[in-house]
Amino acid sequence: xxxxxxxxxxxxxxxVRTNKVQKTHKGGRTLSWNALVVVGDKNGFVGAGLGKARAxxxxxxxxxxxxxxxxxxxPIEHGTIPHEIVAQSGAAQILLKPASPGTGIVAxxxxxxxxxxxxxxxxxxxxxxxxxxxxxAWATMQALQNLKQGEEIxxxxxxxxxxxxxxxxxxxxGKVDGNGAA
Numbered sequence: 001x002x003x004x005x006x007x008x009x010x011x012x013x014x015x016v017r018t019n020k021v022q023k024t025h026k027g028g029r030t031l032s033w034n035a036l037v038v039v040g041d042k043n044g045f046v047g048a049g050l051g052k053a054r055a056x057x058x059x060x061x062x063x064x065x066x067x068x069x070x071x072x073x074x075p076i077e078h079g080t081i082p083h084e085i086v087a088q089s090g091a092a093q094i095l096l097k098p099a100s101p102g103t104g105i106v107a108x109x110x111x112x113x114x115x116x117x118x119x120x121x122x123x124x125x126x127x128x129x130x131x132x133x134x135x136x137a138w139a140t141m142q143a144l145q146n147l148k149q150g151e152e153i154x155x156x157x158x159x160x161x162x163x164x165x166x167x168x169x170x171x172x173x174g175k176v177d178g179n180g181a182a
Contacts, residue, residue: 003069006069012041013064015036015060016038016110018033018035018056019036033052035050037049037051037067040114041119042118044075044118048070048140050063051065075147077098077149079101079120080101080122080123081096082149083147086128087146088129090139092132094136098123101121101122104121106123114144
């Protein structure tokens with residue numbers, strides 16, 4: 001997959017978590033910091049990175065650089081993700097489900113920040129494993145990388161998008177109520 005050029009995008013950055021780390025030596029303790037940073041343009045591009053340094057500003061700067069290198073394109077359909085997905089990183093497992101318009105981002109921890117900066121407006125997220133913010137962020141990024149557009153799946157199966165998603169046509173025609181029933 002080709003790397004996305006971060007210089008052409010108008011990226012916003014947010015610090016999700018900072019963590020103080022101490023290493024004990026013979027002469028005493030050495031203090032350093034980790035910073036989990038998410039960058040995104042709120043229009044389908046998002047990345048997460050971890051920076052480590054002796055001072056917080058340096059850790060954040062390194063985290064931003066790492067996040068810009070890990071940018072991914074998120075397929076967004078009608079303000080939400082195209083399909084349900086489960087992804088895992090370490091002991092953290094994340095479940096993401098598409099939501100109807102007006103639901104908002106129902107997720108906690110680093111999932112909310114990643115979805116906001118990706119430009120997803122309606123999604124349901126649930127952490128099924130560990131509550132570690134860093135592993136949840138990696139699992140969320142893995143889930144977003146594995147999302148596929150409806151056109152890709154239809155082409156692979158040799159069908160049209162309308163055959164795979166008949167409810168979208170009903171929604172476009174205005175024949176579906178708020179609960180998805182015709």
